[in-house]
Every structure is written in structure tokens, then in C-alpha cells.
Amino acid sequence: MAELISLREAIAGLIHDGDRVACEGFTHLIPFAAGHEIIRQKKRDLALVRMTPDIIYDQMIGMGVARELVFSWGGNPGVGSLHRFRDAIEKDWPAPLTVNERSHADLANAYAAGASGLPFAVMRGYVGNDLPKHNREIKSLTCPFTGEVLAAVPSVRPDVAVIHAQKADCKGNVLLWGIVGVQKEAVLAAKRAIVTVEEIVDALEAPRNAVILPHWVVSAVCLVPHGARPSYAEGYYGRDNKFYSDWDDISRDRETFLAWMNRHVMSTADFADYERSLVGAQSKQVSHG
Amino acid sequence: MAEPNYSADEMMTIAAARLLKNNMVCFVGIGLPSAASNLARLTHAPDIVLIYESGTIGTKPDVLPLSIGDGELSATADTVVSVPEMFRYWLQGGRIDIGFLGAAQIDRFANINTTVIGPYAKPKVRLPGAGGAPEIAGSAGEVFIVLRQGARTFVETLDFITSAGHLDGGDARKRAGLKGKGPSVVITDLGVLKPHPETRELELVALHPGNTKEQAIAVTGWKLRIANTLETTPPPTQAELETLRALHARTARAHGNAAA
Structure with missing residues (x-):
């Protein structure tokens, strides 16, 4: 039965060290805010599952959250390599990563x-x-x-599935649309499910056959506007392609990566605070660009 | 000879686009295949059905997607299905005419590698991995491959077979139980290669204008076979070039110059 709680409470209560965790999203609706909260709470030894690990998994791997990665395509789409993912596989940094690779x-x-x-x-x-x-x-x-x-x-049977969706209603029924990837399957395959949403509305008013996750298959619904940025949420905001290309420089070097993570994720209270910290950093960049 | 008014990459994309027909259903890989497929749609094949593995069917993007699941692909699609449905009903179900792939490495039988350079357990370079390619290469009616031809891409032995081409040649695909016909053409920045009808080894069948077979032989990691009749690709038309450049310009504007 879905509880409407804060993301901090959801991650603290539902994800335990050693869990098998699938944060899914196929380019669209990637649960960045939830990934950041997992990093902030210093979860350890997670077996991470995701078809397309991208920047958020690069961040989680680089910050030492994962012991294992189950995946089928690991890259920064349209930009190139995931440097933290490669550093973990090629050089065991920050820790060895067991790779369970599939198609x-x-x-x-x-x-x-x-x-x-x-x-x-x-x-x-x-x-x-x-x-x-x-x-x-x-x-x-x-x-x-x-x-x-x-x-x-x-089969993939995660302890916890984590996804981002456009809407939930007050009872915790969840609606998503656009490129829906494997999110429905991930939630139904998992023992527990955390869903962050753009907004909580009185009624979903969804067309028949829409992708809806009934409240009783979801453990927690957390209101996190922009929670999929820098990926996108159809109907809400577009993909921040510039961030994806900037990530190539931020993540290439271990020190630069750690400094960035410490400033924007570890030193911020939540996703809204993280977004404010980025605005400050961007205006600086613009002034000398 | 006067310098051509187009680049080798433009010729490659245009040559690849020309192979796609209006009545085809094409499963499109990101990057070069996506550029070629959309150029075909914007020129001679307006009704071609483009499918991306993110679930977008019949998509008509105005700009090239940076990722396989950009909002542009979803917003302009006839329908969007889940990823399991895409791979099960549409690809494995046998509804794809052409699987259009890129690659990091290719061998003489058009097997391709997008997984690792060096040993798997301790790779020199960790590439993104399989994605949808192995089952596209297996189940699509036939496969087109587009990649630049060079010493690092056209290799004698692959470090890893990610997606089956013609395996070790001859009727190996059929014996292995693969449903699709496999790679039928490889388009590069130098020319066009096709598998020999019996051995299934790639042969150079055409060169783009200005290139020589010696050039192609020099950058190929195996002893490249040349077809008895070596054709010359017609140069890009003004319309093809203008359409491709306008597409890249729109794409660069839309992505804040992140990709072109």
C-alpha cells in the first residue's frame, strides 16, 4: 500500500545495504533524485540492475554504492563513455565491481x-x-x-525497484506515459517499489489502457518535482543535453568527480537544494564562457 | 582533381540512406544509422517506418536524437510500446525488415564488436556493450552496417563477438539457427562491401568517388577481397547534401551544439 512520504524517508526505510536495486528508466524518466538520495545516505554493497546505466549509475558507482552491476548497455548516450563505470571495471576504483552483463x-x-x-x-x-x-x-x-x-x-527479481513517473493521485496510484521502458515490469518484479513523481493530483483522469501502477503495488510515492533531471519527463521538461555532455568533463578525473559530487550531492539536503547549487555553478560558468 | 564539395562522412551517410526503400520497416541504431535512416525518410523514402529500441514505432523526428529515447522520438511516433514488447512482439516476432547497426569493430564475416577492446575480464577499453544489437542482428530480416573503415575498426580477429554476422562464413548462420539473413551490406566512408554469395566473406563492391581500392586494402586488417566489377558510388546530389546538412544544423541547434 503506497505511503506518501518524503524521498529521504523512503530510501532510509526501504533500501538496505546489500539489497538488489533496480533504478529503471530508458533515457526518459530516469530517477536521478532517488539515486542522489541513495548516494547521500551512503548505502553500500548494492547489486544495481539497469538496462541502460547512464549518468546516475556512473555517480552511484563512483561514490562506492555498488558491488555488482547487472546491465545491457553502459554509456553516456550520444556523448561517449561513462568514466566512473569504466574506471570501476578497468581499474577497480573506488572498489571492484562485479559485472553481470546481458543484452x-x-x-x-x-x-x-x-x-x-x-x-x-x-x-x-x-x-x-x-x-x-x-x-x-x-x-x-x-x-x-x-x-x-x-x-x-x-528473471530479474530486485529487492527494490525505483522509478520516476509524471503523476500520482492522493491514494498513491501512479501514472506514466511516453517512453515507459521496463518500469512497469521492474515495479511488479520487485519486492518493494519507490516512485518519485512530478506532481500529486486529486484524480489521474487517465485514458483507458494508460500505464498505471495501482497504489497497492507501490511501497512509497514521493513528490519530487524535476526528479528525473537531467533526463526528461514528457509533458514537463526536456532532456538537458548540455548536462550530459558536461558530465564527460566532470567525471573524467577522479578528483574533479569527487569535488563535484561533494559540492552538489553530499553537501545538499535534497533534490531542490541540489538544483539550487547547480544554478549557482551555471551562472559562474556563463560569466566566463 | 577538384576537391569535392562534401565530406567522406556525408558521402557515407548518403550512400547508406540510398539503400533504404520507402516500403521498409527499419530498426534503427543510434548515431550513423539514425542519420542515414532519417535522411532516407526526408528524401526518397517518406513512408519508411523507423523503429527505435526505446519503443517508438513509426517515429518521424525533426532533429536527430542524441539518445535512443529522446522525447522527439516519442512525440513524433505512431505509437510507443514498452521495451519488453518492442523486443518480444516487434523484433523477435519477425516484423522488422532491416536492422541498421553501427559498430566499434567488424571482421571479414561482418561479425561485430561493441563490448570490449582487449580481454573481457580486464579490458583495455570497456565499450558500452550489447544493447539491442545481438537480437537485432539475429532476428531482423537483414542487417545493414555503417561504420568508418580503418585499421582499428576493420580487424582480422574481433576481441569479442557482440552480434553475429555470418559467423565463420558459408551457411554458418543457418546452421546456428539464426532466423534473419544477417548483414547484407556494409557502408563505410571509403565504399560499400557485401558478403560473397557463397563464402559470405565481405567483398569491396563499390568505392565512393575519389577513393582507391589500394586505400581500402591498406586500412583493412584482413586481406580484403575486391569484387570483379568494382562500381563507383554516384556522388551526392545537391538535394541530398542540402537535406543532410539542414538536418545536422537543426540537430545542433536543438542540442545546444552537443551533437551534430
């Missing part, structure tokens, strides 16, 4: 299997691919009806 089709199916209460997903995939040589979780089975050999992969 998109695999993880998409694995979330759907998790949401369906099944132990594994079956799909046509990985033929001629080197990943199964390095990831022993990727197996195959023979179709009992046709004899076709298919890939079998374990």
Missing part, C-alpha cells in the same frame, strides 16, 4: 519474467555471441514442442 532483449524479458513470478525467461538470442562464455547465468534450453534451441536467462 537488452535478455533483460527486458528477464524483467517481464520477474513480474510474471517465473524463475527464468526464454527468448531467441545470444546465438554466435561471446557473452554466454563469460556469463554463466546465460543458458539455453530446447523447446519441448519444436526442438528449437532457445536462450534461457534468470
Whole structure:
């Protein structure tokens, strides 16, 4: 049953050290505010799951939150590498990171299997691919009806799913639209779910067949306007592409990265405070740009 | 010879766009494939169906997306489906004619690597990984690949096979049980390569204007085969160039010059 609580309370109460946590969002509606709060609260030894780890996972990995990463594409879209992700994999900094690498089709199916209460997903995939040589979780089975050999992969069953959505109502029913990725599956596959939202309204007034997560499958709903920035929330704000390209310089070097994180995340009280700290930093940049 | 009024990258994108037809359903990778696919849509193939793995079907972006899930793709799509649905019903379901991919490395049988340079456990360079590519390469009706041709990209042996091309050649794909026909063409900044009908080894079949086969041989990491009839790509038309440049200019403006 969804509780309408602060993000600080939700992360403190629902995410524990060692948990398997999926902060999902496929370019759109990425839960940045929740990721920051996980970093602020110094959660440790998390097994992070995400199809497309981008800047927020780069920040979480660089700040030592993760012991394991389950993923299928790790990069800064349109910009290049994730430097903290690469530093962890290539140089074990700040700590060794166990990599459990899959393909998109695999993880998409694995979330759907998790949401369906099944132990594994079956799909046509990985033929001629080197990943199964390095990831022993990727197996195959023979179709009992046709004899076709298919890939079998374990379902994703996170302890906690974390997503951002456009709206919730006062009861905690959640509505999202646009590119909805695997968020519904992630929430239904998880034991607990935290949803940050742009706004809380009296009634969702959603069309039939809209993507709605009923309040009774969500543990906590937290009001965090702009909580997906610098990614975007369709109907609310666009993607801050400049931040994505600026991140390349901020994150390239360990010292610069740590200084930035300490100033904007560790030294701020919440996401609104973080946004205020960025405005200050930006006006400085503009003055010498 | 006078300097051409276009760049090698522009020729590559235009040559790639020309291969896409108006009646095709194309699953589009980000970067060069996305530029070529949208150029095709804005020139000779206005009704081509472009699909991105973020779930956007029949999308008609006015500017090129920086990421695979930009708002522009969602806002201009016929419909947006979830990512599991995209991979299950639309790709695995066999509804894609062309999978259009880029790559970091390619070998003579058009297998591609987007995972690591160096050993997997201790990579020299950690690349982004598979994304949707392995199953696009497996399940799309056929696959087009676009990448720049150079010593670091056209290699004798891949460090990692992320997505199957023609495996070790011949009918290897069929024997392995792959549904799609696999890569049917590779477009580079130098020319065009196609798999030999029997061995499935890539052969240089066309050069873009001004390039020589010696150039292509020199930058290819294996002994590059040249087709008996080597064609020359017609140079870009004024309309193609203007459309491509306007698309890049709109894109740069929209992204605050973050990408062009």
C-alpha cells in the first residue's frame, strides 16, 4: 500500500545495504533524485540492475554504492563513455565491481519474467555471441514442442525497484506515459517499489489502457518535482543535453568527480537544494564562457 | 582533381540512406544509422517506418536524437510500446525488415564488436556493450552496417563477438539457427562491401568517388577481397547534401551544439 512520504524517508526505510536495486528508466524518466538520495545516505554493497546505466549509475558507482552491476548497455548516450563505470571495471576504483552483463532483449524479458513470478525467461538470442562464455547465468534450453534451441536467462527479481513517473493521485496510484521502458515490469518484479513523481493530483483522469501502477503495488510515492533531471519527463521538461555532455568533463578525473559530487550531492539536503547549487555553478560558468 | 564539395562522412551517410526503400520497416541504431535512416525518410523514402529500441514505432523526428529515447522520438511516433514488447512482439516476432547497426569493430564475416577492446575480464577499453544489437542482428530480416573503415575498426580477429554476422562464413548462420539473413551490406566512408554469395566473406563492391581500392586494402586488417566489377558510388546530389546538412544544423541547434 503506497505511503506518501518524503524521498529521504523512503530510501532510509526501504533500501538496505546489500539489497538488489533496480533504478529503471530508458533515457526518459530516469530517477536521478532517488539515486542522489541513495548516494547521500551512503548505502553500500548494492547489486544495481539497469538496462541502460547512464549518468546516475556512473555517480552511484563512483561514490562506492555498488558491488555488482547487472546491465545491457553502459554509456553516456550520444556523448561517449561513462568514466566512473569504466574506471570501476578497468581499474577497480573506488572498489571492484562485479559485472553481470546481458543484452537488452535478455533483460527486458528477464524483467517481464520477474513480474510474471517465473524463475527464468526464454527468448531467441545470444546465438554466435561471446557473452554466454563469460556469463554463466546465460543458458539455453530446447523447446519441448519444436526442438528449437532457445536462450534461457534468470528473471530479474530486485529487492527494490525505483522509478520516476509524471503523476500520482492522493491514494498513491501512479501514472506514466511516453517512453515507459521496463518500469512497469521492474515495479511488479520487485519486492518493494519507490516512485518519485512530478506532481500529486486529486484524480489521474487517465485514458483507458494508460500505464498505471495501482497504489497497492507501490511501497512509497514521493513528490519530487524535476526528479528525473537531467533526463526528461514528457509533458514537463526536456532532456538537458548540455548536462550530459558536461558530465564527460566532470567525471573524467577522479578528483574533479569527487569535488563535484561533494559540492552538489553530499553537501545538499535534497533534490531542490541540489538544483539550487547547480544554478549557482551555471551562472559562474556563463560569466566566463 | 577538384576537391569535392562534401565530406567522406556525408558521402557515407548518403550512400547508406540510398539503400533504404520507402516500403521498409527499419530498426534503427543510434548515431550513423539514425542519420542515414532519417535522411532516407526526408528524401526518397517518406513512408519508411523507423523503429527505435526505446519503443517508438513509426517515429518521424525533426532533429536527430542524441539518445535512443529522446522525447522527439516519442512525440513524433505512431505509437510507443514498452521495451519488453518492442523486443518480444516487434523484433523477435519477425516484423522488422532491416536492422541498421553501427559498430566499434567488424571482421571479414561482418561479425561485430561493441563490448570490449582487449580481454573481457580486464579490458583495455570497456565499450558500452550489447544493447539491442545481438537480437537485432539475429532476428531482423537483414542487417545493414555503417561504420568508418580503418585499421582499428576493420580487424582480422574481433576481441569479442557482440552480434553475429555470418559467423565463420558459408551457411554458418543457418546452421546456428539464426532466423534473419544477417548483414547484407556494409557502408563505410571509403565504399560499400557485401558478403560473397557463397563464402559470405565481405567483398569491396563499390568505392565512393575519389577513393582507391589500394586505400581500402591498406586500412583493412584482413586481406580484403575486391569484387570483379568494382562500381563507383554516384556522388551526392545537391538535394541530398542540402537535406543532410539542414538536418545536422537543426540537430545542433536543438542540442545546444552537443551533437551534430
